[in-house]
Amino acid sequence: MKQIRGVQSWCLGVTLQLIIAAVLHQGFATVAPPTAAPYKDPGRPEKGNYQVNGTNGTACLLASMGLQLNITFNSVSQNKTVQDVVNIQPNVTKQSGSCDPDNSSLSLSTDAEKTNLTFFFTLNTTSNKYHLSEVSLSAAWPDMKEPFSTHNHSLDYLQGTLGYSYLCREEQTLNVDQYLSINIFQVQVQPFGLTKDQFGAAEECQLDEDDMLIPIIVGAALAGLVLIVLLAYLIGRKRSHAGYQTI
Numbered sequence: 001m002k003q004i005r006g007v008q009s010w011c012l013g014v015t016l017q018l019i020i021a022a023v024l025h026q027g028f029a030t031v032a033p034p035t036a037a038p039y040k041d042p043g044r045p046e047k048g049n050y051q052v053n054g055t056n057g058t059a060c061l062l063a064s065m066g067l068q069l070n071i072t073f074n075s076v077s078q079n080k081t082v083q084d085v086v087n088i089q090p091n092v093t094k095q096s097g098s099c100d101p102d103n104s105s106l107s108l109s110t111d112a113e114k115t116n117l118t119f120f121f122t123l124n125t126t127s128n129k130y131h132l133s134e135v136s137l138s139a140a141w142p143d144m145k146e147p148f149s150t151h152n153h154s155l156d157y158l159q160g161t162l163g164y165s166y167l168c169r170e171e172q173t174l175n176v177d178q179y180l181s182i183n184i185f186q187v188q189v190q191p192f193g194l195t196k197d198q199f200g201a202a203e204e205c206q207l208d209e210d211d212m213l214i215p216i217i218v219g220a221a222l223a224g225l226v227l228i229v230l231l232a233y234l235i236g237r238k239r240s241h242a243g244y245q246t247i
Contacts, residue, residue, distance in 0.1 A: 041085065042068070047186055048090025051197075052097035052106055059197040060099035061121075062165070063106055066185035069117070069137070073179070074145040084143075088117070101125070104191040115139045117182075121158075121191035128162040130192050131155075135176045152176045158189055160203055165190035168205035 045066035054060035067088035075082045093110040102123040109116050120134035136151040157174050160166035167188045174182040190199050 042087045045087035045183075045185060046090055048088065048093065050090075050095045050106055050108070052095070052099060052104065054099045059194050061097055061104050061106055061189075061191045062194060062197075062199055063119075063187070063189040063191075065187035065189065067108075067117070068183040068185070069115075070181045070183065071137075071139065071148060071179065073139075073141075073148050076143050076145055084141075086115075088115075099191075106191075111141075114141060123162060123192050129159060130162060131159040132157040132174070135174065135180075135182070137176070137180055148179070150177055150180050158187070160190070163193035163200050164203045165199040165201070166205070167202035170205065172205070 045068045047064060047066040050061075050063040051059050052061035069086045069088065070083060071086070072081060072083045074080070088108060088110060093108050094113075095106065095108055097106045098104065102125055104121045104123075105118055106121075107116065107118040116136075116138045118134075118136045119132060120136075121130055122133040123130040133155055134151065134153050135155060136149075138147065138149045140147040155174070155176070157172075158166050158168075165188050168184075169186055172184050172187070174184060176182065188199060188202065193200060
């Protein structure tokens with residue numbers, strides 16, 4: 001019986017380690033880089049649907065996502081450097097853009113054109129893979145000592161395959177530079193290879209795949225624990241019965 005109890009304890013320890021490792025893996029996968037604490041929280045942004053049409057009038061870029069800007073700037077009212085967090089409001093946002101065979105862009109303008117955000121996508125025609133390669137932002141808010149402007153030409157986010165859409169339900173953070181990061185929520189985007197003004201089949205991001213994997217790992221570990229405990233119980237019961245027969 002001591003051996004059986006030892007097996008049960010060992011199995012329980014291994015199962016708990018598997019569950020803890022799975023949870024820790026999920027935590028590390030979703031943690032965003034640390035940033036300065038904002039002085040106000042606008043809450044979760046509303047998801048907007050955006051479309052860029054080509055010269056023939058049909059959609060050449062589709063995007064559906066919630067957008068939240070994290071900007072660090074010099075504040076007039078506080079007389080110091082602050083971080084502001086601002087949601088892009090789809091109902092008051094103007095959209096435009098352009099499409100070429102291996103480049104496309106989506107431009108969003110809001111606050112009476114005081115905030116202008118542009119996403120640039122690039123297609124590798126050899127591998128048929130696309131990605132978000134550039135982001136630019138210009139802003140002139142009343143509390144800014146001087147207008148804000150940044151443009152990063154060397155990004156590598158939202159990677160997808162020609163003819164397919166990129167889909168990620170989890171929140172992601174796009175780090176543009178030390179003064180700007182963008183939180184995106186429930187994003188689905190396809191900048192190339194659209195047919196009939198609709199998204200192609202979705203390729204899900206790694207964060208979504210991890211979310212699906214965690215319950216499977218935990219469930220399998222718990223099922224294994226139940227099975228091992230049951231087998232240990234049956235073996236112990238059989239040995240006890242054999243001992244009675246010997247007596």
